[in-house]
Amino acid sequence: DQQVKQNSPSLSVQEGRISILNCDYTNSMFDYFLWYKKYPAEGPTFLISISSIKDKNEDGRFTVFLNKSAKHLSLHIVPSQPGDSAVYFCAAREDDKIIFGKGTRLHILP
Amino acid sequence: DVKVTQSSRYLVKRTGEKVFLECVQDMDHENMFWYRQDPGLGLRLIYFSYDVKMKEKGDIPEGYSVSREKKERFSLILESASTNQTSMYLCASSFGRGPYEQYFGPGTRLTVT
Numbered sequence: 001d002q003q004v005k006q007n008s009p010s011l012s013v014q015e016g017r018i019s020i021l022n023c024d025y026t027n028s029m030f031d032y033f034l035w036y037k038k039y040p041a042e043g044p045t046f047l048i049s050i051s052s053i054k055d056k057n058e059d060g061r062f063t064v065f066l067n068k069s070a071k072h073l074s075l076h077i078v079p080s081q082p083g084d085s086a087v088y089f090c091a092a093r094e095d096d097k098i099i100f101g102k103g104t105r106l107h108i109l110p
Numbered sequence: 111d112v113k114v115t116q117s118s119r120y121l122v123k124r125t126g127e128k129v130f131l132e133c134v135q136d137m138d139h140e141n142m143f144w145y146r147q148d149p150g151l152g153l154r155l156i157y158f159s160y161d162v163k164m165k166e167k168g169d170i171p172e173g174y175s176v177s178r179e180k181k182e183r184f185s186l187i188l189e190s191a192s193t194n195q196t197s198m199y200l201c202a203s204s205f206g207r208g209p210y211e212q213y214f215g216p217g218t219r220l221t222v223t
Contacts, residue, residue: 009150034211043114043200043214044153089153096160097168098212100145102152 003027004092006101014109019077021104023090026071032093035064035075037086038103044089048075080108113137114215116201122221129188131218133201141204142184143212144168144176146197153200159184191222 005024013019021035031052036044050057050064050073057064063076077084085108090101117132135142143158145168155168157176165176173195177185184203188195198219202212 006152036214041119041216043202043216045214046211049211096158096166097155098143099155099169100153102150 001026002101003030004090004099004101006088006090006104008104009102010105010107012107012109013080015082016079019075019080019084019106019108021075021077021088021090021106023073023075023101024071025073025092027092027094028071029094030092033064033066033073034091034093034098035062036089036091036100037084038089039086047088077106080106082108082110084108114201114203114213116199116215116218118218119216120219120221122223123188123191124223125192127188127191127222129191129220129222131186131188131199131201131220133184133186133203133215134182135184135201135203135213136182137203137205137213138181139203139205139213140181141206141212142178143202143204144174144184144186145200145202146170147200147217148197156186191220193222196220196222 034049035047038044048062066073087103089103114135144156145153159178175187201215204210204212
């Protein structure tokens with residue numbers, strides 16, 4: 001059973017607008033959440049993270065929101081740029097393991 | 111900058127062959143991980159290690175083994191390659207036992223024929 005779910009396989013957003021990527025989880029023992037970005041033929045690169053004791057973390061154009069009661073987190077990218085086109089993975093940590101979602105492919109349209 | 115390197119970008123092997131995938135990191139990280147990435151399945155953890163000579167099974171360890179003789183090097187071994195092990199293999203490393211982010215290598219695309 002998937003513990004980290006990214007229900008949208010893909011998302012298209014106009015350049016300059018806001019991109020919102022969503023992630024749901026089932027395990028209330030997760031204490032840390034991370035977002036990674038992956039280009040084709042490259043390994044994932046870390047983007048931003050949030051502790052379970054916080055509800056928001058911001059880094060430049062990237063903001064992650066955590067709603068613990070809903071077991072939901074989202075990544076906001078504002079404004080979206082062409083270089084943001086990639087696959088985004090949501091990940092969650094429990095003890096010594098990090099569990100990844102299946103990813104969402106973001107297309108930024110000109 | 112952290113650098114994680116993997117021995118090959120592309121590899122083609124025959125069914126039944128023993129396959130070694132090597133990973134080296136240069137930042138003195140304690141933790142190292144092996145994942146495979148398949149379309150529609152995301153990243154799945156095969157094995158990880160928190161110290162030299164230590165290893166822990168991930169979610170899909172069957173058909174794989176690992177070796178960590180030196181802190182900077184973590185090897186993934188396919189004892190007898192099968193076609194269902196055709197995949198993208200990603201190595202990662204991270205610092206300490208806390209929730210530190212992982213740094214990934216570029217990946218090895220393995221095809222088993």
